[in-house]
Each structure stands twice: as structure tokens, then as C-alpha cells.
Amino acid sequence: MWKDYSVSYIKNNRASSISIMVAALISALCLSFLCSLFFNLWVSETNGIIQDEGNWQGRITGTLSDADITVIRSFSNVKSVEWNEELSDENAAVVDITFHHMRTIFQDMPLITAELGLEESAAEYHLLLLSKYFVHDPQDKEPPLLMAFYLAVFLLVSFSLILIIHNSFAVSMNARIHQFGIFSSIGATPGQIRICLMQEAMVLCAAPILLGTLFGIALSYVIMQAVNQIAVNIPGGFASDWVYHPAVFAITVLSSALTVLFSAWIPAGKLSRLTPLEAIRNTGTLKLKKKKRSRILSFLFGMEGELAGNALKAQKKAQRTSTISLSLSFLSFTLILCYFTLAGLSTKYTYFDRYQDVWDVMVTVKDTGIGDFDQTQDLQSMEGVRDCIVYQKAEAVTLLPDEWQSGELTALGGLGALSETPKTPEGDYEVKAPIIILDDESFLKYCESVHIAPSLDGSILLNRIWDSVNSNFRYKEYIPFVVENKDTIFLKNTVQNETTELPVLAYTQDVPVLREEYANYALVQFIPVSMWEKISGMTGSAEADTYIRVLGNEGLDLAGAEALEDRITKSVSRNYKIESENRIGEKITNDYMISGYLLILGGFCVLLAVIGIANVFSNTLGFLTQRKREFAQYMSVGMTPAGIRKMFFVEALVIAGRPLLITLPLTVAFVQFAAAASHLNPSEFWAEAPIIPILIFCLAIFVFVALAYYIGGKRLLRCNLSEALRNDTIT
Structure with a gap:
């Protein structure tokens, strides 16, 4: 056969x-x-x-010896054991372990720690690496x-x-x-x-x-x-x-x-x-179980539109894959582009545009307090540095009685109406009062900027709170937090349950030029390092790192920012462990990352489109045999080749247009919802909407679907259609 x-x-x-x-x-x-x-x-x-x-899978921390290493190696599933010199210290040693069969690691590690006489908490698992397997x-x-x-x-x-x-x-x-x-x-x-x-x-x-x-x-x-x-x-x-x-x-x-x-x-x-x-x-012809009038196609394209509608209904099951694939590809493509456009607008407004004139270079000095950092003056006088602030952050808490709340805050229902700040048994609010510790020179300049006499003997209190009732997080509006009638603020040490009195030099709603996001419902304070040295230990704990914010000369470009960053890091890294970044490089990095995401996700969308278009080609060319008889019957009753071409045009238009008509309303609804959820003005999105890429993608779908029908129609019209009516063999 x-x-x-x-x-x-x-x-x-x-x-x-x-x-x-x-x-x-x-x-x-x-x-x-x-x-x-x-x-x-x-x-x-x-x-x-x-x-x-x-490259470790399991890690054990504890008092370990060479004999313990031998015990670990005695387990048959253990592949290697190595000392981790970087993490080990005089109090505890750390060993990294790999296994032949990783899937039993959660059974093997407890057995190893038990054999060593350690608690199970001494074992650590490299969960991120293990998840890849x-x-x-x-x-x-x-x-x-x-x-x-x-x-x-x-x-x-x-x-x-x-x-x-x-x-x-x-x-x-x-x-x-x-x-x-x-x-x-x-x-x-x-x-x-x-x-x-x-x-x-x-x-x-x-x-x-x-x-x-x-x-x-x-x-x-x-x-x-x-x-x-x-x-x-x-x-x-x-x-x-x-x-x-x-x-x-x-x-x-x-x-x-x-x-x-x-x-x-x-x-x-x-x-x-x-x-x-x-x-x-x-007979091998397409059959429609239940005929329905295609009123729209019939109205727009006449008899050919009606016949095309019936043919598409007869092929409905076979065309299902192409419709789903094209719809998914177009929906995925448009949603991805719109998502990245919205994300880009959000990042632009809340980060890059917001901090455009705030910083050019940021350096994090690891595990170093601001009092232990001794290069502040060198950095402030360095070539190419227009402004430099060295600062550290610390946590603190203060008590806020009702009578200290501002009139504007009271009119909104008080602090309890805006936030979930807890109250003490005495009825006062326990408000966070984070401290920003500035180098002395920068603090004196800040005093001048808020129009008070320069002094290092107190704090400047940021007297503002977010009015979340009348504004959203995207476009925040602030009101005064407290009544400006106190000369001191009491900071509470929650660990030792003691309070420290700190003089208040001024109340202001202006912040120093720092790349910082301040808490919405907190009394933020700015103090000089000389004052911090007096009260440290009596308030909350300070963060381990110190930050250096640098502004370069006007008109700084990428090369200038990198050169400035290089000079600063070379100077500071000789004595401290640091991490650094520059604003222009960050913007370029962000753009590169978005390009990478778009490349991969866009490729996936194109793959879905290829699947759908391939299915259209498959169906169009494959149905050629069956449709010979169909079109031979049409021509036998007077339809011309031009009418057949018109039918193909209508079918191609419907197959390519249906996914677009399905997905465009969904995309518009998504954009409106996402813009509303992120509190972006929709008009800002539509001004930046990726219209051109979407139109190109739409055009590509129409072109390839039309090409499939062009090839199929050209082959069909070259055949001897009269032969198809009376002969089952294919020539």
C-alpha cells in the first residue's frame, strides 16, 4: 500500500x-x-x-574541627566539604558542602548536624541555587x-x-x-x-x-x-x-x-x-452544520462576504489555534509594551526626574559610622565636586500628645485617621522620629537654607505629614504635622525605656538636598554629627553604613560622571569598603535592562505570533484540496475569479482582524486600570504610548495572513476547477 x-x-x-x-x-x-x-x-x-x-548547596556554622570535617565526608552523599574562610571567625567556623544527589539534601543535612552534636539551626541551605534544580x-x-x-x-x-x-x-x-x-x-x-x-x-x-x-x-x-x-x-x-x-x-x-x-x-x-x-x-467538502447569516460581512461585502462567513464558520475548529495564538501574541505584545511604558513613566517621574538635580554620585561606606569617617573635607574640596553631603540614618521614637497635632491634621481627624500609628496607655501616639545625621558643614548650610542662625546645638524638624485623604501617593500633598510651639523634642529609647531631650532649632517643610524618601507619617529630624556624638546610645540604633551624596559640575555627562565617581572611589576605597553608583549610569543601566526584558518577552510574543501565522498557512494551504470542489461549485453557478479573490480577501481580513478587535479593548481597559491604580494621569501615558510598534505588529499580522491567502488562492485559481467536480483524484 x-x-x-x-x-x-x-x-x-x-x-x-x-x-x-x-x-x-x-x-x-x-x-x-x-x-x-x-x-x-x-x-x-x-x-x-x-x-x-x-557554589555551595548546604552550609554549617558552629565550633568545628578537622575531625568534624572527616565526619561530614564520611556521609556517602557528600561530594565536597570546604572551609569558608571569609565567613569564619574566632567564634564560629563555617563549612560549605555539596552533594552528589541534591534532592536528599533536606534529609541529609539534619543527620549531619545531629552527628556533629549541633542544632538543626546550624544548617543553612542555598535555596536559590537549589530551586534552579x-x-x-x-x-x-x-x-x-x-x-x-x-x-x-x-x-x-x-x-x-x-x-x-x-x-x-x-x-x-x-x-x-x-x-x-x-x-x-x-x-x-x-x-x-x-x-x-x-x-x-x-x-x-x-x-x-x-x-x-x-x-x-x-x-x-x-x-x-x-x-x-x-x-x-x-x-x-x-x-x-x-x-x-x-x-x-x-x-x-x-x-x-x-x-x-x-x-x-x-x-x-x-x-x-x-x-x-x-x-x-x-465528498471531502467543508460542511456547515448550522448555517447562520453573517449580517455584517454580507452588508459590507455582499454575496462574497456571506460565503466567506460561512466558510470561516465551517473552518472554525481548524482556525481556533491560529485565532488563539494571534490573540495571545497581540495581547501579550501590547500589554508588555504598555506595562513597560507605564513602568518607565513611573520610574521617570518618581526617580530620575525627581532626583535630576539632587545627586550625581552616591557612595555607600559599608559598616562605618559617620563619626568614624574622616574624609569629609577632602571630598567637599575635591575637583569637580559642586556639593557633597555625608550623612547617616538612625531610628528614634517620640510621643505625640493630641494637643501637639497641627490644626490642619486635627481637621482631618487626627493622626489616627491617616495612619495606624499605635497609642501608649497614656493616650499619646508613639510616632517614629527617624534621624538624618549630617556632617557639620552641610548642617550649617542647611540652617542657612531654612533661614535660621547657623548652629550645631539642636535639630531641625521636618514638620510635614502626607495628606492621604486629599491626595494620592503619586502626587502627594503635605500639611503641617505639629504645632510649632515647642523648643525641645523628647526621643524615646524603646530598648532601655528612657527618653532624651533634644533642642529644636527650627520647624520646616524644606528638606536638604539628599536622595532620600522620607516616611509619610513620621517626624523626621536633621541633626549635625557633633550633636549625634552627644546623644548616640540614648536614642534608637543607627544604621551600619554611611552615605556620601555628591553633585558634580553643571552639565555633567556620562564620561564626567564616571570620572568623578572614579576619583571619589579611589580616594575612599583606600581606607573603607564601599559601593558606588552614578545617576547617569543608573539611567543607562535602567534603559538597558528594559531593552533586555523587551527583547526576551517580545521574542516570546513573536513566537506566539509565528505559531498563529504558521497555523494560518497550514490551514490555508491544507484546505486547498477540499476547497477546489467548493470553488468549482461557486464558479459553476457564475462566480468569477475576481469574486473568489474577494472571498479570500474577506477571510484574511476576518482572521487577521478578529484577534485585534478582541485584544484592543482589553489593552485599553488594562491601560486605564493600570494608570488609575498607579495614579498616573492617563493623558501622560497616551502621550508616550507605543503606538508605532503596535501598528507595526498589527501590520505584520495582516501581511502574513494576506500572504498565506495569496499563495493559497493563486494555486487554487491555477487548478482545473471543473475537473474537481467530477474526479476525486488530485492532479
């Missing part, structure tokens, strides 16, 4: 065969691309974790789900690809029901028919699967190179080598082959189960 029928059928039905081969090629390409890309992303993320946090803490109710998400995406796309190939085979096989009914009537068994169809599937798809796999590998290489170009421009980012593993190739080819077999088996099974009489009576 293979030699007598299948070989001849493949040779004489090139359109149907090409449709199946193209579907298999695209499916293999997409599967290969996804497998290779996900594998490279997994390797890149895993290497990044190892680079930042170390799908190893999670069984006690964790909310384990990391990123890798599971990747797997779910892969399975979802694989299912979509199965539908593409399945539809291609279904179209081809359904067109041959009548012929197989004849074969069955002369003795062909269902098993022979099924085997014949499966042989055809493998012969047609073997070469496309291999080619598609190779194309997918090449595409993933190109994408990874593009991601690496972005990564190397991000401070702290690193380029990861493109890697590939034979197991990935084996999984890709096996998945593609199983996809083809599964896709062909379903329609082949249905076809083989038909009785000879049912198969012979089938």
Missing part, C-alpha cells in the same frame, strides 16, 4: 505535503529554540548565582516558582505546536476520507490505513524536524548574543557563553518526533475507524 498509494500521493499532492512539512519545520524550530534558550537562560542564571553567592524545602509553603513557570510555558507552547501539526494532518487526511473508504471496501484493514498514514507522516517530517532543530539552535545563539551585548553594558552584569548539550538536542528531536506522531495518530485513528460506507459517502 505504501508503494502503490502513499508515494504517488505525496508526489502528486505537493501543496498538502508542503503544508505538513512547513508545520513540522516551524514546530521543530520553535521547540528547539525554546529548549536551547531555556537551557542557556538556566545556565546563565545558575552561573550568576554561583558567581554572586558561591527543582529542589525545594518541603516545609516551605511558597517555594520559588520561576523554573516551574518556565516549564509551564514550554509545555503550553508545545501543546500549541501539537495543534498546528495536528491540524495540518487532519486537513490532509480528511480530504482523503472518500479514497480510503474505497480502499477499505476492497480489503484494506484499519491497521493498514493507520500504518500507511503514520509512514507518510514520518517520511514527510523527518527532514523538516532536523532542519528546524538546527534553525532553532541558530536562533537561540543569535538571541543570547543580543542579550550578552546588553548585559556587558550593565554595571555588574556579565556575558555568559552560549552553551549547548547533546541531551538538549536529543530532547528536542524526540519531542518533535513525538509531537508529529501524536498529531498524526489522532486523525489517522479517527479515519481508520470510519466504516467503508461512511468514508465513501464523504
